Amino acid sequence: MMAPEQPPAPAGASRCQVQTWQAGTVSAQQDTLAEELPVALEFNGVSHAVMLATPLDLADFALGFALSEGIVDSVQEVFDIQQESGCDGITVKLEIASARFARLKEMRRNLTGRTGCGLCGTESLAHALRPLPPLAHPGVVHEDAIRRALAGLRQHQTLQQLTGATHAAAWCGDDGSIRVVREDVGRHNALDKLIGAVLKSRPPARDGFVVVTSRASMEMVQKTVTAGFGCLVAISAPTRLATELAQAAGLCLIGFARPERWVAYSHAERIRAAAPDTPRD
Numbered sequence: 001m002m003a004p005e006q007p008p009a010p011a012g013a014s015r016c017q018v019q020t021w022q023a024g025t026v027s028a029q030q031d032t033l034a035e036e037l038p039v040a041l042e043f044n045g046v047s048h049a050v051m052l053a054t055p056l057d058l059a060d061f062a063l064g065f066a067l068s069e070g071i072v073d074s075v076q077e078v079f080d081i082q083q084e085s086g087c088d089g090i091t092v093k094l095e096i097a098s099a100r101f102a103r104l105k106e107m108r109r110n111l112t113g114r115t116g117c118g119l120c121g122t123e124s125l126a127h128a129l130r131p132l133p134p135l136a137h138p139g140v141v142h143e144d145a146i147r148r149a150l151a152g153l154r155q156h157q158t159l160q161q162l163t164g165a166t167h168a169a170a171w172c173g174d175d176g177s178i179r180v181v182r183e184d185v186g187r188h189n190a191l192d193k194l195i196g197a198v199l200k201s202r203p204p205a206r207d208g209f210v211v212v213t214s215r216a217s218m219e220m221v222q223k224t225v226t227a228g229f230g231c232l233v234a235i236s237a238p239t240r241l242a243t244e245l246a247q248a249a250g251l252c253l254i255g256f257a258r259p260e261r262w263v264a265y266s267h268a269e270r271i272r273a274a275a276p277d278t279p280r281d
Contacts, residue, residue: 012056012159012183034165036185038089041065044101045093054159054166054184055090057193058083061184062092064196068223070130071107072100075200132222135250138230141174141209142272146233148176149211151259156181157213169194170211171229179208187214188223195227209233209252216255218242225249231270233257238265 009015009032018031039053041062048071053061059081066072080095096104149172156178159166169190171180182193191212209231210224216234218241224232225245231252238246238255246253247266254271256263264271 012054013163032162034159034163034185040091042091042093043096043104053189057182058092060193060196061189062094063200064192068192068195068226071104072096132225132249135230138250140270140272141231143274145176147259149178150257152178153211159183168213171198171208172211173208191223216242218245221245225251
């Protein structure tokens with residue numbers, strides 16, 4: 001009897017034959033793996049960075065990277081984004097304003113991306129610790145909203161449920177509703193994808209907060225602040241430098257986040273507690 005035909009793998013994933021061992025029993029099965037490919041980013045025809053990323057939402061990724069790395073200051077300075085697939089990976093080509101391209105050339109950065117490192121190839125300490133302007137409209141975040149977002153995030157992590165190999169970054173409304181989610185094997189990439197997806201359709205003043213399924217490193221704080229979000233909620237821990245940058249920039253930084261417990265590392269005064277008689281989900 002022939003085995004039933006497997007449905008095609010979802011976008012961003014592939015299937016492979018594996019052998020499983022459990023309680024002394026060996027069996028052949030199919031597993032689903034997250035894709036990871038080299039993604040080259042070109043600005044005005046010049047190669048700038050090669051990142052290892054999940055090949056989903058790459059236009060969002062490229063736009064978010066350009067914004068969060070300070071290559072452009074607004075979505076309006078990106079005129080066009082095109083994708084080109086090749087045997088070695090995918091190239092995403094951005095056409096940006098000439099003034100921003102001139103600034104990019106002055107940065108003299110040649111990044112080689114890794115899923116665990118966002119600073120590979122940075123030429124100087126000044127580039128690594130670029131100054132962050134204080135957030136203009138940081139806003140407040142409500143306890144019930146944080147709880148609701150954390151409780152509901154997993155059901156939006158499609159690739160993670162299938163592969164167990166991806167991070168997610170989510171933009172959540174003031175009420176904790178999850179509005180946009182992006183996934184990637186790299187935590188920095190997931191956040192860049194989210195930034196690109198949100199900012200291309202939102203005005204500069206943004207409500208809500210960001211949740212990430214990773215630790216809160218210095219660069220995650222940099223990207224969040226540069227994008228203009230007022231609160232970053234991380235499932236794991238922050239670093240000391242991330243906490244210092246968040247405090248200085250006005251970012252409310254929350255770590256070790258679970259629906260019923262979290263730790264506020266900076267600007268805890270902006271978290272609004274629920275009323276004592278407010279029912280919990």
